[in-house]
Amino acid sequence: MKTERKLWKEILYHLFVLAGAFIMIYPLLWMVLSSFKPTDLVLPTSKQLIPTEWTLRNYIQGWQGFQGYTFGTFFLNSFIIAITSTFGTLFSSSLVAFALQRLEFRGRKILFGLVLSTMMLPAQILMIPQFMWYRHLNWVGTYYPMILPFFFAIQGFFVYLIMNFIGGIPKDLDEAAKIDGCSYYVTFFRIILPLIVPALVTSAIFSFIWRWDDYLSALLYVNRAYMRPVSLALQLFNDPSSGSDIGSTLAMSTLSIVPATILFLIFQKSLVEGIASSGIKG
Amino acid sequence: MSTRSPDRSESGFSRWINRESTAGLVFSMPFIIGFLLFMLIPMGLSLYYSFCKYDIVNPPEFIGLNNYIRIFTKDATFTKALGVTAYYALIGTPLKVIFALVIALIMNHESRAVGFYRATYYLPSIIGGSVAIAILWRRMFESTGTINAILGSVFPGMQNFNWFGEGPAIWVLIILTVWQFGSSMLIFLSSLKQIPMELYEAASIDGANGFRRFWTVTLPLLTPTIFFNLVQQTINSFLAFTQSKLITNGEPRNSTLFYTVYQYNKAFPAQGKSQMGYASALAWIMLIIVSVVTLLLFKTRKKWVYDA
Numbered sequence: 001m002k003t004e005r006k007l008w009k010e011i012l013y014h015l016f017v018l019a020g021a022f023i024m025i026y027p028l029l030w031m032v033l034s035s036f037k038p039t040d041l042v043l044p045t046s047k048q049l050i051p052t053e054w055t056l057r058n059y060i061q062g063w064q065g066f067q068g069y070t071f072g073t074f075f076l077n078s079f080i081i082a083i084t085s086t087f088g089t090l091f092s093s094s095l096v097a098f099a100l101q102r103l104e105f106r107g108r109k110i111l112f113g114l115v116l117s118t119m120m121l122p123a124q125i126l127m128i129p130q131f132m133w134y135r136h137l138n139w140v141g142t143y144y145p146m147i148l149p150f151f152f153a154i155q156g157f158f159v160y161l162i163m164n165f166i167g168g169i170p171k172d173l174d175e176a177a178k179i180d181g182c183s184y185y186v187t188f189f190r191i192i193l194p195l196i197v198p199a200l201v202t203s204a205i206f207s208f209i210w211r212w213d214d215y216l217s218a219l220l221y222v223n224r225a226y227m228r229p230v231s232l233a234l235q236l237f238n239d240p241s242s243g244s245d246i247g248s249t250l251a252m253s254t255l256s257i258v259p260a261t262i263l264f265l266i267f268q269k270s271l272v273e274g275i276a277s278s279g280i281k282g
Numbered sequence: 283m284s285t286r287s288p289d290r291s292e293s294g295f296s297r298w299i300n301r302e303s304t305a306g307l308v309f310s311m312p313f314i315i316g317f318l319l320f321m322l323i324p325m326g327l328s329l330y331y332s333f334c335k336y337d338i339v340n341p342p343e344f345i346g347l348n349n350y351i352r353i354f355t356k357d358a359t360f361t362k363a364l365g366v367t368a369y370y371a372l373i374g375t376p377l378k379v380i381f382a383l384v385i386a387l388i389m390n391h392e393s394r395a396v397g398f399y400r401a402t403y404y405l406p407s408i409i410g411g412s413v414a415i416a417i418l419w420r421r422m423f424e425s426t427g428t429i430n431a432i433l434g435s436v437f438p439g440m441q442n443f444n445w446f447g448e449g450p451a452i453w454v455l456i457i458l459t460v461w462q463f464g465s466s467m468l469i470f471l472s473s474l475k476q477i478p479m480e481l482y483e484a485a486s487i488d489g490a491n492g493f494r495r496f497w498t499v500t501l502p503l504l505t506p507t508i509f510f511n512l513v514q515q516t517i518n519s520f521l522a523f524t525q526s527k528l529i530t531n532g533e534p535r536n537s538t539l540f541y542t543v544y545q546y547n548k549a550f551p552a553q554g555k556s557q558m559g560y561a562s563a564l565a566w567i568m569l570i571i572v573s574v575v576t577l578l579l580f581k582t583r584k585k586w587v588y589d590a
Contacts, residue, residue, distance in 0.1 A: 105307055
């Protein structure tokens with residue numbers, strides 16, 4: 001009798017949580033499934049999730065892009081920007097994290113404070129100041145503002161995340177390397193770097209997704225059609241004057257979240273742990 | 283040093299570079315340069331421009347405190363934008379944190395399916411900042427969109443509801459931010475897992491029921507996490523840009539004009555001259571506001587956050 005009640009409770013629990021999950025991903029389901037409907041049926045059949053008539057036309061049509069460039073160009077641009085800036089972030093952040101976590105030197109505390117303060121000083125506050133500075137540097141109209149700063153560990157969040165991870169590595173390893181005559185540089189590259197790979201994977205995924213989604217920088221710094229990343233291209237494509245329709249817009253929107261979704265599905269576990277251990281914005 | 287033979291002079295450098303104090307600075311160098319080049323200089327530059335009239339085309343002209351005076355005395359849009367942003371932050375943030383906490387409590391359950399549920403609830407946070415979601419949100423809440431179609435079949439009369447009217451438009455954005463409670467939820471879940479079982483057992487022996495156990499054990503131990511989430515989400519909501527720019531662009535009648543969007547519109551107006559000096563002053567005011575709000579939140583910390 002008691003176990004039966006427990007079973008019912010368990011079933012109810014799962015039904016409830018599943019219903020919640022359905023509501024949570026309903027918007028995404030709607031977008032993905034609508035992108036396979038004939039474009040003029042998207043709105044009239046918006047209550048119906050599964051298309052009665054499946055079509056790939058929206059994808060074929062949407063991929064053609066606009067103003068002479070296909071979405072192939074825009075996707076390639078986004079990959080270039082997101083991958084290079086992510087590489088820069090990982091490399092520079094792990095160097096700085098090692099210094100702040102393991103080395104004793106003058107100014108360490110101040111630097112740590114500044115790293116934390118960059119977490120409170122996000123891109124939106126710096127938007128105007130940075131724009132004017134990059135204009136001085138003649139960087140407007142280039143990818144520099146979207147790539148170069150990330151080679152200088154400017155996102156405190158990643159430094160902090162990697163610091164926490166290094167903190168969990170036994171210090172004996174460094175000490176042993178020191179006794180063996182390794183310099184700090186060799187210690188970092190030979191001993192620390194291979195051990196922080198899990199933290200680097202987590203950082204890489206967050207960095208890639210954030211750079212991929214970055215619309216503000218593209219809006220400020222990209223002024224030629226062939227240089228547009230997907231974020232900016234998609235927003236312009238959404239405007240009916242680009243010759244798009246709701247079907248092709250939804251199709252390209254769906255494609256634009258595929259990379260992030262795939263990364264999420266593959267690395268779900270390390271993302272969840274990364275957030276749990278260090279906390280994250282978003 | 284002078285007693286060293288010439289062939290050892292190289293080791294002078296190598297000893298210097300291998301000193302812990304030098305290595306620390308060498309490893310920190312990317313951040314030191316980056317902070318100067320991409321934070322400090324731009325901020326300093328914009329502080330100077332905030333005292334100037336500057337339209338990008340012509341050289342800046344020093345006008346003292348005029349931008350600030352105009353912002354605080356004559357600019358009704360500034361007050362409006364600040365109000366909209368505060369409303370969004372004050373309603374959106376607590377709602378998001380409460381949702382995150384409640385769902386985390388529900389997810390704190392022994393079952394193999396929980397991993398799958400957690401991922402599903404978290405997915406919107408991962409992709410929520412994208413342009414795709416902004417476009418989708420606009421389409422869903424349009425009067426002919428799927429939200430009205432569903433609401434209309436439950437509550438007749440809702441099928442033509444205008445979500446982008448002056449009152450509800452801000453709620454379209456609040457719903458969007460609350461939908462992305464996933465990362466706060468995960469932070470709560472990991473703190474929940476750290477609460478020692480013995481505490482619950484002790485409370486049960488003392489005769490505390492489920493609700494009381496939550497009130498006397500779980501909640502106090504979660505206050506540091508609640509605090510952390512509140513601070514982070516408040517700052518984020520003060521700075522929301524992409525979604526508000528793309529979904530409503532401040533419309534209608536500035537009822538969804540976020541501070542950051544207002545600042546952007548001053549710097550890069552759709553028509554007319556850029557007001558970079560004015561926008562710089564707006565950026566500095568925002569920086570001060572965010573710092574003060576963060577400081578205030580930290581001041582209240584002692585009152586309600588339980589530190590073990």
